[in-house]
Amino acid sequence: MSESLNPTWSVTDYPEPPNQLQIELYRRQSSIRKLRAMFELFELALHQARVGTRWRHPDWNDEEIKLAARQLVTGTILGEKR
16 A cells, blocks of 8 residues: 555546536536535545455455555545655
8 A cells, every 4th residue: 555546547548438418417517516426426436445445355454444445546645745
């Protein structure tokens, strides 16, 4: 858990083009709804990362799982100075 992740994504990384109807629905949403959706997706990503990390490392304690999951999702180590 000592190295931070630096993912680099590109539009070409996705197998299909974006759904235009979905894009239009997102554009019509209020800023508050978009922000709420962002936080919900972030929490979902953290949950999925915790589940996967716990499955791969059943001997790790809750704090180690939490830190590793956050690093996977955010690409940074908590407490790391930049």
